[in-house]
Amino acid sequence: MTTGQESIVQSAGEIERWVLDACRDLGLPIESGTDDFFAMGGTSLTAVRLVARAEAEFGEDCLPPEDIYESSALRDIAAAIVRNRGPVVVGPSERQGRGNGEQ
Template identity: 60%
Template sequence: MASTEIESWVVDTCRELGLLVEGVGDDFFLAGGNSLTAVRLIAKVEERFGEDCLPPDDLFERSGVGQIAETILANRERSQVPD
């Protein structure tokens, strides 16, 4: 079950990409994701949240759907902080 808007978006987007995701406890790769699907997800994240919100290394290291949402949130907040 997704509890935040970003978690819901990640779950829905993974489903749109054809992954068998039921909720934030699922793993992107165990749900059928691969390197091509990862590139497609990263492109959708960049379109929705901005560049660098989901670096490829982060996706491969933290591939849980909930972890992906946390990474997007953390990087989005970091990019909004003025220098």
């Protein structure tokens, strides 16, 4: 059933996959969401880079650095992004302008 509005919301699993991929792109030998960011070679500089990538992808303040330090399992980092980013909703009028050159 649709309500006239569609939500574009990434699931926690999709965000966890994004975190895994982002950490791999940063050079960490990540295998799963239970891996620990720091145990896998993450540093304070790597954390800052991850925060910057997350904010570019999910919005400002979606991943405060203290969240990484308080709970550094990648699954927990993904959960922090889900918790902090807020809902993402695109209404019908915004969708109509996409793909045809309109802004």
